[in-house]
Structure formats: C-alpha cells, structure tokens
Amino acid sequence: MKVLKIPEPTVVRLSLYSRFLNQANDRGMDIxxxxxxxxxxxxxxxxxxxxxxxFGEFGIRGVxxxxxxxxxxxxxxxxxxxxxxxxxIGAGHLGKALATYKGLLDRGFDVVALFDSHPNELExxxxxxxxxxxxxxxxxxxxxxxxxxxxxQVKMGIIAVPADSAxxxxxxxVQSGVASIINFAPVVLNVPDHIEVRNIDLTVNLEVLSFxxxxxx
Amino acid sequence: MKVLKIPEPTVVRLSLYSRFLNQANDRGMDIxxxxxxxxxxxxxxxxxxxxxxxFGEFGIRGVxxxxxxxxxxxxxxxxxxxxxxxxxIGAGHLGKALATYKGLLDRGFDVVALFDSHPNELExxxxxxxxxxxxxxxxxxxxxxxxxxxxxQVKMGIIAVPADSAxxxxxxxVQSGVASIINFAPVVLNVPDHIEVRNIDLTVNLEVLSFxxxxxx
DNA sequence: GTATGTGAATGTGTTCACAGCC
DNA sequence: GGCTGTGAACACATTCACATAC
Numbered sequence: 273m274k275v276l277k278i279p280e281p282t283v284v285r286l287s288l289y290s291r292f293l294n295q296a297n298d299r300g301m302d303i304x305x306x307x308x309x310x311x312x313x314x315x316x317x318x319x320x321x322x323x324x325x326x327f328g329e330f331g332i333r334g335v336x337x338x339x340x341x342x343x344x345x346x347x348x349x350x351x352x353x354x355x356x357x358x359x360x361i362g363a364g365h366l367g368k369a370l371a372t373y374k375g376l377l378d379r380g381f382d383v384v385a386l387f388d389s390h391p392n393e394l395e396x397x398x399x400x401x402x403x404x405x406x407x408x409x410x411x412x413x414x415x416x417x418x419x420x421x422x423x424x425q426v427k428m429g430i431i432a433v434p435a436d437s438a439x440x441x442x443x444x445x446v447q448s449g450v451a452s453i454i455n456f457a458p459v460v461l462n463v464p465d466h467i468e469v470r471n472i473d474l475t476v477n478l479e480v481l482s483f484x485x486x487x488x489x
Numbered sequence: 490m491k492v493l494k495i496p497e498p499t500v501v502r503l504s505l506y507s508r509f510l511n512q513a514n515d516r517g518m519d520i521x522x523x524x525x526x527x528x529x530x531x532x533x534x535x536x537x538x539x540x541x542x543x544f545g546e547f548g549i550r551g552v553x554x555x556x557x558x559x560x561x562x563x564x565x566x567x568x569x570x571x572x573x574x575x576x577x578i579g580a581g582h583l584g585k586a587l588a589t590y591k592g593l594l595d596r597g598f599d600v601v602a603l604f605d606s607h608p609n610e611l612e613x614x615x616x617x618x619x620x621x622x623x624x625x626x627x628x629x630x631x632x633x634x635x636x637x638x639x640x641x642q643v644k645m646g647i648i649a650v651p652a653d654s655a656x657x658x659x660x661x662x663v664q665s666g667v668a669s670i671i672n673f674a675p676v677v678l679n680v681p682d683h684i685e686v687r688n689i690d691l692t693v694n695l696e697v698l699s700f701x702x703x704x705x706x
Numbered sequence: 707g708t709a710t711g712t713g714a715a716t717g718t719g720t721t722c723a724c725a726g727c728c
Numbered sequence: 729g730g731c732t733g734t735g736a737a738c739a740c741a742t743t744c745a746c747a748t749a750c
Contacts, residue, residue, distance in 0.1 A: 494718090496718070496719055496720090497718095497719095498719070498720090499719090533720080533721070535720080535721060535722075535723095536719095536720065536721080539719095539720080539721090549727085549728065550726065550727040550728050551726095551727060551728035552727095552728060
C-alpha cells in the first residue's frame with residue numbers, strides 16, 4: 273500500500289470502475305477479474321490492476337476480486353458513500369438539464385439549490401414533455417449565494433451560465449467559499465490556486481473531432 | 490514543419506488558442522507573444538510555442554505572432570472555417586440546451602436536426618423564460634436518422650439520451666455513417682475502431698473533485 | 707493452473723534552456 | 729535586447745512480463 277502521487281487519469285478511471293462495479297454488485301456478481309472490468313470499461317486489464325494497486329491490495333491472487341468488497345473500497349476512495357451538496361448557477365436549459373438529472377443523486381451528489389440572476393421569471397414553470405424541476409428545489413437570486421454555501425456546507429459549484437458572465441460567477445463562488453468548480457462555459461476561468469476547476473467544454477470536444485477528421489485527408 | 494504524431498492535449502489547447510486569438514483579432518490586436526497567449530489560456534508560454542511548432546513556423550523571432558495570420562492558421566487546422574453539420578439525439582432538457590446553444594454555430598457547428606423517440610409530444614412547445622428551439626430546427630423520429638445523415642453529410646452525432654438507451658443510439662449512429670460521436674451519457678460505448686468517441690461525463694468530473702477533496706484530509 | 711501485484715521498460719507529454727533570427 | 733523555435737532533459741503515464749499467492 274503506497275500513497276503519494278496518484279496519476280489523475282487513474283482517478284478518472286476509478287470513477288468508471290466504480291460505476292461498473294456497482295452494476296455488477298446489483299446483479300449479484302460475486303467474483304470478478306481485472307480482465308472483465310477492463311473489457312467493460314474499455315481499458316487494458318494491466319491498467320486496471322495498476323490503478324487499484326495505488327490504493328491497496330484488494331484482490332485474491334489466482335482468483336480475482338470480490339465484487340462487493342472492491343465496490344465498497346472504490347466507492348470509499350471516491351467518497352461516493354457520503355453525500356455532497358452541490359449548487360448550480362444558471363437556470364437556463366443547461367442548468368435545468370443538470371438539476372433534473374437523476375444520475376447525480378445516485379452517485380451522492382445532491383443539488384441543494386439553483387441560482388439565477390432572474391429567478392422570478394422562471395420559477396418552476398411547467399415544462400411539457402420533459403421532466404420538471406424537483407418541487408422542493410429552490411431557485412435563488414445570486415445574492416443568496418454566500419448564505420446557502422455556508423449554511424449547506426457546499427463545496428462544489430457548477431457554472432451553467434453564458435461565457436460572458438462565467439468569470440464573475442466564478443469570483444462569487446470562490447468568495448462564497450466553495451473549493452471546487454465545474455465550468456460549462458467556454459472560457460478559461462481565473463481562480464486562486466487552492467480552488468480546483470474542471471472545464472466541460474462541448475465546443476473544444478467538437479473541435480478536436482473536426483481536427484481529427486481533417487487530419488484523415 | 491513536421492507532421493506525424495500530434496499530442497492529443499495539443500489539439501485541445503489549439504482550440505483554446507483559437508478562441509482567444511479570434512477575440513484578440515476582433516479587438517484589433519496586431520502582434521501577440523506566446524507569453525500573452527499563455528497567460529490568457531493558463532498555459533506556460535513554452536507549451537504554446539511547442540504546440541504551434543508542430544504545425545509550422547507562424548511567428549517572427551524577436552517580435553511575436555501576427556494575430557490575424559496566426560488566427561487564420563489555427564482556425565484552418567481546426568477546420569473552423571468550414572461548416573460542420575451535426576445532429577443531436579435526445580430532445581430532453583440536455584438536448585434542447587445543446588440545440589439552443591449559439592456558441593456552436595459561432596465555431597462552425599451547425600445543428601441540422603434533433604432526434605427523439607417521441608418527437609410529436611414535444612414539437613416546439615413554448616418554453617417560457619428560456620430560449621426556445623430555433624423555428625427551423627426539425628425534430629425527427631429515430632427512423633429518419635439514416636436519411637438525414639446521408640442527405641446532410643453529417644459526420645458528427647451528439648448523444649444526449651439516458652444511459653440505458655445510449656448504446657443502442659450509438660449503434661444506430663455508427664450504422665448511419667457518422668464518423669465521430671460526442672457522448673453525454675454516463676456509459677462506456679462500444680463502437681468500431683474507426684469511429685471516434687469523446688465522452689463528456691459530469692458525474693466522472695464531480696467524482697474526481699470529490700476524490701481530490703477527500704485526499705486533502 | 708490462474709489471476710493478482712508490481713518493478714522495469716517503454717511510450718507520451720512537458721519543461722528547460724539556448725541557438726537563431728528579428 | 730527580445731521572442732521564437734526546438735533538441736535535450738525531465739516528468740508523467742502505460743504496458744510488459746514475471747514473481748507471488750491462491
């Protein structure tokens with residue numbers, strides 16, 4: 273069992289393993305090999321073993337891994353067992369898409385509030401056809417940010433506002449005390465070193481695809 | 490000027506450079522240094538220079554880069570000049586969020602159609618408060634996929650459906666002839682080698698954050 | 707025999723530091 | 729002097745291959 277310096281790709285894969293292991297566990301699977309995990313998430317089995325080996329020896333040589341045990345261990349590493357309050361800033365289509373996404377709660381992420389600069393105009397309108405916002409999910413104006421973050425002990429904020437207001441929202445989030453930010457806006461945010469930002473940028477992804485398509489000719 | 494083996498992170502950064510350079514160009518900036526670019530996108534200047542050097546010598550030693558020239562060159566690499574027809578499968582909150590997102594067209598990505606398994610139930614309802622879908626954006630049933638992909642020469646599909654139908658949609662997309670897929674569903678897709686898939690997974694990103702928060706204690 | 711765990715080897719990406727050119 | 733372009737050094741990540749344990 274070593275510590276110190278976990279490669280960041282390893283952590284990303286851990287999340288994939290966790291998802292698959294939970295499914296396998298629900299299906300009542302007992303023993304699983306690194307090979308089966310690898311096939312399921314599209315990663316070489318040696319990589320799976322190495323990833324897990326950073327955190328301990330979870331398997332049984334000559335046998336495999338006990339699904340239930342491994343699942344628990346990995347979930348503990350990712351803190352899936354505990355519930356993380358998160359907030360979403362921006363109640364446009366994207367913000368609502370995220371707020372109504374049930375996959376978050378399944379993995380321990382609890383959207384405790386939505387924020388918007390014009391909360392009154394859109395409070396729980398009926399959206400025909402698609403899921404509506406949870407009844408009990410409050411939509412607050414931005415000046416409630418500090419209060420909510422502190423009261424609910426929020427550590428993570430999700431930015432789902434247009435590019436031109438993203439930096440200002442990021443500043444507000446940092447100011448309010450969150451430690452980590454997911455940013456959906458297509459801008460590079462400027463934040464202090466102790467804040468972790470992860471960008472989710474559709475345009476960049478599309479451009480990588482178009483670059484690669486262009487290369488093939 | 491070398492070719493062969495461009496690091497994939499380089500391509501991702503190229504997209505960030507392009508965004509910034511276009512802004513700088515619009516602002517009428519003439520000359521820019523690798524350092525200024527680096528500061529703007531949060532990357533060391535040596536990295537900026539190395540990234541660009543994979544594709545040619547775009548700068549002037551002792552001076553910097555001509556913004557207009559560099560902008561054109563980078564945009565050409567990313568194929569931003571040409572228009573890419575893309576389709577979105579899934580017209581839930583997420584699909585609509587993507588379809589109404591104007592940033593795509595700015596960068597040459599033209600959403601030519603939305604697909605949904607129940608297109609009639611949601612055809613252009615009025616969404617109060619937020620942007621409605623473009624009037625001329627058709628919402629088709631899934632069995633129109635092949636026809637649209639072939640007629641519009643679509644190379645990229647965006648999967649915005651729930652996890653349990655994502656693989657089946659991916660199969661349909663591959664079958665229809667798209668070359669690249671952006672997948673928002675939290676599953677690992679199984680596709681042939683010649684298809685490029687890029688996953689955009691909020692849950693994984695959140696779990697990396699919660700892992701890192703957990704590590705700090 | 708079989709599957710894990712892991713150093714060693716390899717491969718990939720970043721940073722350094724300086725030669726080359728303005 | 730200043731800034732680019734780039735080989736060489738370094739750091740990081742993956743893969744190999746085998747010792748180890750069941």
